[in-house]
Amino acid sequence: MLNPKSGTDTINKDDMIENIVIVGGGTAGWMTAAGLSSMLGETGLKITLIESEAIGIVGVGEATLPHIKFFNDSIGINEAEFMAATAATFKLGIEFVNWGRVGDSYIHPFGEFGLANDGVGFHHYWRSMMDDEATGALDEYSLPIIASGMAKFKPPSEDMRSVHSTYRYAYQFDATKYAPFLRKHGESRGVKRIEGILTQVHLHPENGDITSVQLENGDIIRGDLFIDCTGFRGLLTQGALETGYDEWTNYLPCDRAVAAPCSSHGPLLPYTRATADTAGWRWRIPLQHRTGNGHVYSSQFISDDKAQKALVDALDGALLSEPRFLRFTTGKRKKLWNRNCISIGLSGGFLEPLESTSIYLIQEGITKLLEYFPNKNTLAIDRDEYNLLMDLEFERVRDFLILHYHATQRDDSDFWNYMRTMKIPDSLSEKMELFKARGRVAAYDRGLFLQPSWIAVYLGQRIIPNKWDDRVALLPKKEIKQHLAGLKQLMKQSAQQMPSHADYIAQYCPSKAVA
Amino acid sequence: MGNSIEAWLPAAYCCARLPSDDYQIILAETKGNTGGSDGDIVAKPSSKNLHHVLDIAEHDLGSKAHARPALAASIAIDNGLHIDLPFGHYGIDREGIEFQHLWKYSGSQKPLSEFNLALAMHKASVFLPEPPKGAPVYNYGYMLQEEGYINLLKSKARATHITADNITLQQSNGAIDKVICDGESLKADLYIDARHYNYAATNTNVTYTDGNAWQHNHLRITGGFDMLDHQSGMRLHRIQMAMERLFKLWPDREFAAVEIAEYNRLEASQSLHINDMNLLLQQQTQGCSNTLARKIKLFETRGRIAIEDYEIYSKAEWIAAFCAMGINAKNYDRLAHRINSDTLAQWIEQLQVAITNVIEQLSDKK
Ligand SMILES: Cc1cc2nc3c(=O)[nH]c(=O)nc-3n(C[C@H](O)[C@H](O)[C@H](O)COP(=O)(O)OP(=O)(O)OC[C@H]3O[C@@H](n4cnc5c(N)ncnc54)[C@H](O)[C@@H]3O)c2cc1C
Numbered sequence: 001m002l003n004p005k006s007g008t009d010t011i012n013k014d015d016m017i018e019n020i021v022i023v024g025g026g027t028a029g030w031m032t033a034a035g036l037s038s039m040l041g042e043t044g045l046k047i048t049l050i051e052s053e054a055i056g057i058v059g060v061g062e063a064t065l066p067h068i069k070f071f072n073d074s075i076g077i078n079e080a081e082f083m084a085a086t087a088a089t090f091k092l093g094i095e096f097v098n099w100g101r102v103g104d105s106y107i108h109p110f111g112e113f114g115l116a117n118d119g120v121g122f123h124h125y126w127r128s129m130m131d132d133e134a135t136g137a138l139d140e141y142s143l144p145i146i147a148s149g150m151a152k153f154k155p156p157s158e159d160m161r162s163v164h165s166t167y168r169y170a171y172q173f174d175a176t177k178y179a180p181f182l183r184k185h186g187e188s189r190g191v192k193r194i195e196g197i198l199t200q201v202h203l204h205p206e207n208g209d210i211t212s213v214q215l216e217n218g219d220i221i222r223g224d225l226f227i228d229c230t231g232f233r234g235l236l237t238q239g240a241l242e243t244g245y246d247e248w249t250n251y252l253p254c255d256r257a258v259a260a261p262c263s264s265h266g267p268l269l270p271y272t273r274a275t276a277d278t279a280g281w282r283w284r285i286p287l288q289h290r291t292g293n294g295h296v297y298s299s300q301f302i303s304d305d306k307a308q309k310a311l312v313d314a315l316d317g318a319l320l321s322e323p324r325f326l327r328f329t330t331g332k333r334k335k336l337w338n339r340n341c342i343s344i345g346l347s348g349g350f351l352e353p354l355e356s357t358s359i360y361l362i363q364e365g366i367t368k369l370l371e372y373f374p375n376k377n378t379l380a381i382d383r384d385e386y387n388l389l390m391d392l393e394f395e396r397v398r399d400f401l402i403l404h405y406h407a408t409q410r411d412d413s414d415f416w417n418y419m420r421t422m423k424i425p426d427s428l429s430e431k432m433e434l435f436k437a438r439g440r441v442a443a444y445d446r447g448l449f450l451q452p453s454w455i456a457v458y459l460g461q462r463i464i465p466n467k468w469d470d471r472v473a474l475l476p477k478k479e480i481k482q483h484l485a486g487l488k489q490l491m492k493q494s495a496q497q498m499p500s501h502a503d504y505i506a507q508y509c510p511s512k513a514v515a
Numbered sequence: 516m517g518n519s520i521e522a523w524l525p526a527a528y529c530c531a532r533l534p535s536d537d538y539q540i541i542l543a544e545t546k547g548n549t550g551g552s553d554g555d556i557v558a559k560p561s562s563k564n565l566h567h568v569l570d571i572a573e574h575d576l577g578s579k580a581h582a583r584p585a586l587a588a589s590i591a592i593d594n595g596l597h598i599d600l601p602f603g604h605y606g607i608d609r610e611g612i613e614f615q616h617l618w619k620y621s622g623s624q625k626p627l628s629e630f631n632l633a634l635a636m637h638k639a640s641v642f643l644p645e646p647p648k649g650a651p652v653y654n655y656g657y658m659l660q661e662e663g664y665i666n667l668l669k670s671k672a673r674a675t676h677i678t679a680d681n682i683t684l685q686q687s688n689g690a691i692d693k694v695i696c697d698g699e700s701l702k703a704d705l706y707i708d709a710r711h712y713n714y715a716a717t718n719t720n721v722t723y724t725d726g727n728a729w730q731h732n733h734l735r736i737t738g739g740f741d742m743l744d745h746q747s748g749m750r751l752h753r754i755q756m757a758m759e760r761l762f763k764l765w766p767d768r769e770f771a772a773v774e775i776a777e778y779n780r781l782e783a784s785q786s787l788h789i790n791d792m793n794l795l796l797q798q799q800t801q802g803c804s805n806t807l808a809r810k811i812k813l814f815e816t817r818g819r820i821a822i823e824d825y826e827i828y829s830k831a832e833w834i835a836a837f838c839a840m841g842i843n844a845k846n847y848d849r850l851a852h853r854i855n856s857d858t859l860a861q862w863i864e865q866l867q868v869a870i871t872n873v874i875e876q877l878s879d880k881k
Pocket residue numbers: 023024025026027028029050051052053055056057058059060061062063064175196197198199229230231232233235257294326328344345346347353356357358359360362
């Protein structure tokens with residue numbers, strides 16, 4: 001009996017979602033299965049996951065954001081075990097090379113710049129002294145950036161007074177290993193895995209909801225709620241429900257990628273590198289046993305052959321396997337939750353991997369599904385709220401990505417001329433204007449990227465505020481100068497004291513793949 | 516310009532945040548009524564941050580503004596009804612599941628309000644500065660005597676101070692050139708117009724449109740729209756928020772339009788939430804804003820509280836308002852089923868007994 005005291009207050013048994021069917025066993029499918037089984041497995045929810053080894057997974061998606069640690073922790077994953085199993089490294093930020101201009105480089109760190117003073121952001125002080133040679137780059141006032149440059153790593157401190165508490169970290173891992181790792185976790189919590197190829201989706205003749213899916217061998221799997229994790233195919237949401245897709249290709253025109261791993265070279269870096277090229281950009285993701293590389297580009301501006309050549313020419317290690325091509329369309333499903341089907345992962349949309357946001361959006365999809373987990377009779381209300389909140393997430397990430405392309409002085413190719421001069425969403429141009437005026441970052445409670453991220457990209461891409469907070473003038477210049485010099489010194493010394501990233505990994509979570 | 520808390524609080528705030536060597540603050544004090552309350556105003560728990568900035572110690576609030584700790588804001592609504600918006604949580608969340616879901620699932624016969632320690636203490640007129648260990652958390656605010664509070668703010672505002680019967684504003688191109696106080700001209704870089712604590716009564720020669728509290732070089736500060744704002748603590752909170760926003764977007768003499776737009780955007784969004792709460796409390800939810808309609812629907816179906824960008828009320832305040840208006844959750848979050856129903860029922864009962872014991876012990880000591 002669910003409620004021994006008041007039958008009227010319980011969820012009616014008939015209304016309860018009892019069977020969830022997840023179709024797809026990539027990162028999205030297994031993250032969803034692991035998340036739902038950890039949080040709802042004990043409530044009697046039956047979770048079935050269908051995947052096909054013959055079809056396989058997309059096999060890219062190796063760089064993440066700090067939020068993933070929270071996801072892993074909340075479902076009881078041991079960090080060292082997970083890192084060893086996925087040959088993971090730590091990530092303190094993303095280096096952007098050649099974005100503002102060819103030859104430029106900056107890091108978007110997972111942490112703060114300097115220290116605010118009486119409510120005036122540090123970057124205002126820095127901006128006021130920017131022309132003084134001794135001031136140096138803003139990067140010199142961020143511990144994760146300095147540690148990145150020295151290839152050092154140490155987990156952040158919980159002591160808020162320590163400079164080591166000013167950053168967070170994410171992981172870089174082997175994309176083909178995370179889903180299998182989570183599979184063990186999910187299966188141990190009761191997720192039933194079915195190997196098979198989905199061939200048909202059956203809809204309710206009256207209300208149009210999905211009632212079941214059918215496999216190649218004829219098996220029919222019924223469910224109350226279906227999660228589409230079939231990747232770009234979107235077999236349920238698009239194939240069966242014809243949900244539609246909002247394309248954002250005019251803002252984010254990159255539509256292809258070519259990926260190729262190479263052997264490790266040089267020190268093990270605790271950051272991802274994104275190098276702007278003539279018609280897109282190249283990623284470099286250092287793992288324990290190899291380096292992941294790829295070239296994201298717009299087929300409107302460069303051919304596949306040239307894109308591949310640009311990638312291979314730039315590799316800093318020996319090519320380990322044949323380059324692999326991928327196609328995508330930037331945008332999102334018109335309704336991430338349509339009828340009784342929720343699209344999580346690439347089936348829901350893709351904004352391109354520049355800021356490693358895809359896995360974060362998967363995580364958000366799962367968290368919000370748990371938050372708005374429906375009954376059969378509340379589905380519409382939960383669905384509307386879910387869609388509203390997820391749309392906002394996608395749109396705010398989209399604006400942040402566009403900023404990288406648009407805030408450029410590059411005019412060396414048709415691609416950059418287009419990006420530099422294209423019309424951008426009002427929501428972004430308003431934010432940019434606000435920053436240009438006096439270094440203010442528009443305040444939002446919701447959305448992934450917070451003030452330090454916006455500051456890093458604005459300044460890194462040469463959007464220099466015309467002015468700074470007037471109250472900076474309240475401190476004598478000499479004092480500001482001293483303060484900046486002291487801070488720089490503190491950051492540098494603190495970074496120097498950290499162990500090397502490679503040593504830390506070798507001692508904490510060595511992967512068998514390295515041996 | 517002004518003579519109420521709306522004027523003296525910004526004056527004190529500016530004095531606290533801006534060094535006197537570099538900034539001169541002039542308060543042109545108007546005459547007449549200083550407030551909209553019946554002599555007392557509610558300071559929400561967040562006012563502690565404000566008083567920290569103003570360097571006002573709790574004992575000063577007590578001795579000069581007759582501050583009494585408050586664990587809820589009592590609001591009189593129509594038909595002699597009374598609503599208490601608590602400054603503390605309902606019960607205790609478990610395993611990330613909000614208490615109202617656990618309570619609903621447990622089928623407890625006791626009303627939800629009995630699990631709010633702040634509310635229970637408020638009703639019994641007893642007080643502890645901190646909740647006992649293991650009890651539902653709260654944070655206290657104050658009831659302040661308005662006149663004493665204004666005097667306290669005055670003592671913190673080392674502003675040049677003039678008094679005038681008649682203040683008029685001279686404008687060109689939307690900006691204020693000067694203000695004329697009983698015939699005497701005053702020029703400033705930034706004008707804060709707090710003559711009308713009650714927005715509805717605004718009648719100046721500067722036209723303010725909704726959501727445009729800041730225009731050019733003048734900023735309008737309005738604490739209370741109506742009685743509800745005074746009683747819910749929103750009056751003081753609004754002024755505090757306005758000051759915090761102003762200092763986040765501190766201007767220079769050129770008054771960048773984008774910064775003003777950002778201030779007004781935040782102000783408009785805050786006003787929307789306040790209006791939503793006020794409409795709910797006045798039971799005027801027919802044809803209300805989308806945000807309020809959505810909030811009601813979500814709460815009604817499953818006790819969820821939709822939290823917006825810049826949400827200004829706590830979840831507990833929304834729950835209290837919904838319950839008082841007879842909007843009850845029909846169902847609860849499925850996650851509650853993670854907890855064994857017998858264990859849960861027992862725990863809920865123990866919690867209620869613990870709260871009752873706290874109240875009894877404190878009442879005995881009274
Ligand atoms: C070029 C590129 C780079 C990326 N880089 C990053 C990054 O750095 N960081 C990041 O966060 N994200 C990145 N992403 C996104 C990331 O790869 C995905 O978000 C993540 O891998 C999740 O993919 P998925 O599980 O949705 O899809 P997939 O991995 O494609 O999985 C789809 C699943 O559906 C199954 N399936 C499909 N059809 C059928 C069928 N008919 N029957 C049965 N099963 C079926 C497949 O077998 C598979 O299990 C990148 C993406 C691309 C394209």
